Amino acid sequence: MKKVSLKDIATEAGVSTALVSYVLTNKEKEARVGEEIAKKIRAIAHKLNYQPNHIARSLKSGRSFTIGLIVADISNPFFGNIARTIEDEAKRNNYTVIFGSSDENVDKSGDLINVLLNRQVDGLIITPTEGSEEQISQLKAQKVPFVLIDRFFPEIEASHIAVNNYEAAYHAVSHLVKTGRKRIGMVAYKTSLHHIGERKRGYKEALLAHHMTSGNTLLKSARYSHLAADIRLSIDQLLSGRHPADAIFFATNSLAIEGLKYINSLGIRIPDQLAVITFDESEALDLFYSPVTFVRQPILEMGRAAVRVLLEEIKDNKKEIEHICIDTSLVIRKSCGSR
Amino acid sequence: MKKVSLKDIATEAGVSTALVSYVLTNKEKEARVGEEIAKKIRAIAHKLNYQPNHIARSLKSGRSFTIGLIVADISNPFFGNIARTIEDEAKRNNYTVIFGSSDENVDKSGDLINVLLNRQVDGLIITPTEGSEEQISQLKAQKVPFVLIDRFFPEIEASHIAVNNYEAAYHAVSHLVKTGRKRIGMVAYKTSLHHIGERKRGYKEALLAHHMTSGNTLLKSARYSHLAADIRLSIDQLLSGRHPADAIFFATNSLAIEGLKYINSLGIRIPDQLAVITFDESEALDLFYSPVTFVRQPILEMGRAAVRVLLEEIKDNKKEIEHICIDTSLVIRKSCGSR
Numbered sequence: 001m002k003k004v005s006l007k008d009i010a011t012e013a014g015v016s017t018a019l020v021s022y023v024l025t026n027k028e029k030e031a032r033v034g035e036e037i038a039k040k041i042r043a044i045a046h047k048l049n050y051q052p053n054h055i056a057r058s059l060k061s062g063r064s065f066t067i068g069l070i071v072a073d074i075s076n077p078f079f080g081n082i083a084r085t086i087e088d089e090a091k092r093n094n095y096t097v098i099f100g101s102s103d104e105n106v107d108k109s110g111d112l113i114n115v116l117l118n119r120q121v122d123g124l125i126i127t128p129t130e131g132s133e134e135q136i137s138q139l140k141a142q143k144v145p146f147v148l149i150d151r152f153f154p155e156i157e158a159s160h161i162a163v164n165n166y167e168a169a170y171h172a173v174s175h176l177v178k179t180g181r182k183r184i185g186m187v188a189y190k191t192s193l194h195h196i197g198e199r200k201r202g203y204k205e206a207l208l209a210h211h212m213t214s215g216n217t218l219l220k221s222a223r224y225s226h227l228a229a230d231i232r233l234s235i236d237q238l239l240s241g242r243h244p245a246d247a248i249f250f251a252t253n254s255l256a257i258e259g260l261k262y263i264n265s266l267g268i269r270i271p272d273q274l275a276v277i278t279f280d281e282s283e284a285l286d287l288f289y290s291p292v293t294f295v296r297q298p299i300l301e302m303g304r305a306a307v308r309v310l311l312e313e314i315k316d317n318k319k320e321i322e323h324i325c326i327d328t329s330l331v332i333r334k335s336c337g338s339r
Numbered sequence: 340m341k342k343v344s345l346k347d348i349a350t351e352a353g354v355s356t357a358l359v360s361y362v363l364t365n366k367e368k369e370a371r372v373g374e375e376i377a378k379k380i381r382a383i384a385h386k387l388n389y390q391p392n393h394i395a396r397s398l399k400s401g402r403s404f405t406i407g408l409i410v411a412d413i414s415n416p417f418f419g420n421i422a423r424t425i426e427d428e429a430k431r432n433n434y435t436v437i438f439g440s441s442d443e444n445v446d447k448s449g450d451l452i453n454v455l456l457n458r459q460v461d462g463l464i465i466t467p468t469e470g471s472e473e474q475i476s477q478l479k480a481q482k483v484p485f486v487l488i489d490r491f492f493p494e495i496e497a498s499h500i501a502v503n504n505y506e507a508a509y510h511a512v513s514h515l516v517k518t519g520r521k522r523i524g525m526v527a528y529k530t531s532l533h534h535i536g537e538r539k540r541g542y543k544e545a546l547l548a549h550h551m552t553s554g555n556t557l558l559k560s561a562r563y564s565h566l567a568a569d570i571r572l573s574i575d576q577l578l579s580g581r582h583p584a585d586a587i588f589f590a591t592n593s594l595a596i597e598g599l600k601y602i603n604s605l606g607i608r609i610p611d612q613l614a615v616i617t618f619d620e621s622e623a624l625d626l627f628y629s630p631v632t633f634v635r636q637p638i639l640e641m642g643r644a645a646v647r648v649l650l651e652e653i654k655d656n657k658k659e660i661e662h663i664c665i666d667t668s669l670v671i672r673k674s675c676g677s678r
Contacts, residue, residue: 049477066454074438075423077416084414087440091447096454098407098437101426108430115405115435119458138388257622264626283596284621287603289628 004048012044013037024050067097067310068116070109072127072150074101076254078280078299079127082149085303086125093311095122104224106131117144122314125306127151130191145313149306151195152323159313161305161324165195168295168328169202170209172277173249175293177210179336181247181275183218185238187231187259188251190221199251199279218245222255231258239268246274247336253280256292260285271337281331291333301326343387351383352376363389406436406649407455409448411466411489413440415593417619417638418466421488424642425464432650434461443563445470456483461653464645466490469530484652488645490534491662498652500644500663504534507634507667508541509548511616512588514632516549518675520586520614522557524577526570526598527590529560538590538618557584561594570597578607585613586675592619595631599624610676620670630672637665 006024010017015037022033023041033041067090071079079101087097100116102109109129116124123145128136133153139146140158152160176184186203189196200219207213220234238245250256256278260270268274270290277293278285285292305324313319345363349356354376361372362380372380406429410418418440426436439455441448448468455463462484467475472492478485479497491499515523525542528535539558546552559573577584589595595617599609607613609629616632617624624631644663652658 049481066458068437073423074413074426075416075419077414077419080414080416080419084412084440084442087413087442096439096450098439098451098454098458099413100435100437101423103423103426111435112437115437119405119437142388257626260626282623284623284626287596287599287623287627 004045004050006050008048009041009044009050012048013041015041020045063122063314064120065095066119066121067095067307068112068119068121068124069097069099070112070116070124070126071099071101072104072129074099077282078253078297081299082127082303085300086307089304089307093307095307095311102127102129102132104129106135110135113139123147123310125149125310128153130193145310147306147310147313149302151193154194157321159309159322159324161302161309161326162195163297163302163326163328165198166202166205168279168330169199169249169251170206171202171330172279172293172295173203173206174210175330175332176247176249176275176277176336177206177212179275181336183213183243183245184247184249185218185220185245186249186251187220187222187234187238187255189255190223190230196251203249227254228258231255232262235259235262235266239266239274248274248276250276250278253278253282253285253294256280256294257282257284260288260292270335275336277330277336288335290335292335293333294331296329296331298326298328343384343389345389347387348380348383348389351387352380354380359384402461402653403459404434405458405460406434406646407451407458407460407463408436408438409451409455409463409465410438410440411443411468413438416621417592417636420638421466421642424639425646428643428646432646434646434650441466441468441471443468445474449474452478462486462649464488464649467492469532484649486645486649486652488641490532493533496660498648498661498663500641500648500665501534502636502641502665502667504537505541505544507618507669508538508588508590509545510541510669511618511632511634512542512545513549514669514671515586515588515614515616515675516545516551518614520675522552522582522584523586523588524557524559524584525588525590526559526561526573526577526594528594529562529569535590542588566593567597570594571601574598574601574605578605578613587613587615589615589617592617592621592624592633595619596621596623599627599631609674614675616669616675627674629674631674632672633670635668635670637667640665 006020007017010020019033020041023038024045069083069086071083073079083099090097100112102112106129109132113135125147127150128148133156136153136156136158148158148160152162173184188200222230222234250259270276279295281294281296285294309322345359346356349359358372359380362377363384408422408425410422412418422438429436439451441451445468448471452474464486466489467487472495475495475497487497487499491501512523527539561569561573589598609615618634620633620635624633648661
């Protein structure tokens, strides 16, 4: 494709390139050009489909008005909704969002950071993947404006937006205790990511506080790369033996949906035979015959906060780091039975 | 953020910028540099986190090895899965994908096309939004390599990947007839987009072929911008009166999920009181108490075909336009009852 240049437009209009430049790229100098000529130049630019060169504009303003977003897995509706929210909020601020999905893969994450930075984004919003500490530290060292969302690394001082994972898990498990469940299992991910660790800690502390069996034997972790198989195995282990679990707390919506498919296939009825709670909402959990009690993450607030903090960092490089922790709520539905 | 330049590295290494350039950007000339020096240069580049300038590389190779993808709504899992598939396939070909979501909004679509082209993508994969004909024609005029996926405009000659919408709808409705349903309604979108038009046509022709009531009175269309309200109204109309519908064919998964939520709230049982079929699969429809019969779109094949056709266009500008129509399949489950 051949890009239309200011010179092409100047030739067509029979004026100097400088004049075209005044009209199309430099608002302050536009007044120097007669109204009729300006109109003609704009019409020709439109006809030739002139694309203002963002990079040139960026060099002048120091900004490209574009945000890069890296989510962990775009096929997961949780991240699809985060992306949508961030896009809406960015649009309100006249920013465009271009994004990529790291698919929980640290190499892809590194590629995407490089590609987006080389595409002159003004800053990044990232849901960091496991093992990406070095990438995040490097962004910091390079003074790239960025904000982490959903996840963060406690050892790296950086702005982030997160929810109260520990308290939310503690509260969810306590609800299961209150509804009379005695053997509460948890299915989480096998990961070093802090937010999942906090959910596990909330689960264990809640059991401890209620003098229940130590959570360690009933806490199962699935590998992201072997999700379906590991979840089936976890559920088999939880539901077998002389004292099977009477409740399961799932650490994310993906785990819950995969788990409920398997539980359905076993013919186990919810909540009569098994109570279920999960983190995250999902249409699948709304439509389920026993709508699933869930920890609601305020995606809208999270997305808005991320855009606000990032734009402040872009505008003022010396801005202080912000740690924003947003409260979740427990939405109680049929899947736990009633008290 | 200050970008590390070849000169910065040269200064630190105590060598000429040309030497650094040979090592970092010009494989053919790298042999001219002693191995020890080359190693030192690479170590310093790594330490300073030098980012190769994709734009400069692109000028040399004529390519940026980046694909731009514009989906219609990233919060819809159908597009999330398309994005994921395209990304996996692009990765296999050493391309990175950056994407944006037009949210079914023609202005956003135009913005995104400009932003992505200005970011030097080698080509675009687009699910075009209603009213974007001019944008697509302009891409053609500019000779930008691009492929449309899921949707296309019959009046614009351009490469596209689509499914057999007419036949799939015809087949789905015929299945409802075969299972004994007498009054089959359809809930679709109010849109001029061709693929939805084809699904409506398939529905109407199937009714005609089976000598059933003309589909026009039982064919309802919801506005994208008022989805929930319009779907409720459509279903109320279909289920009211002396001869209520005994089956509904939903034109997409979003329509089906929203519709089933409302049908649930009315206490209507599926399939006993109402049979349901939809286009598109979804975890919500899998987990539903009466798993929903659906038209499976082969997302993996669609994504792979889109990447293949686009990369061929990028490599060979004179390549002929390809129209790829992939067959769907009807996955029969409980929601239609049995024959």
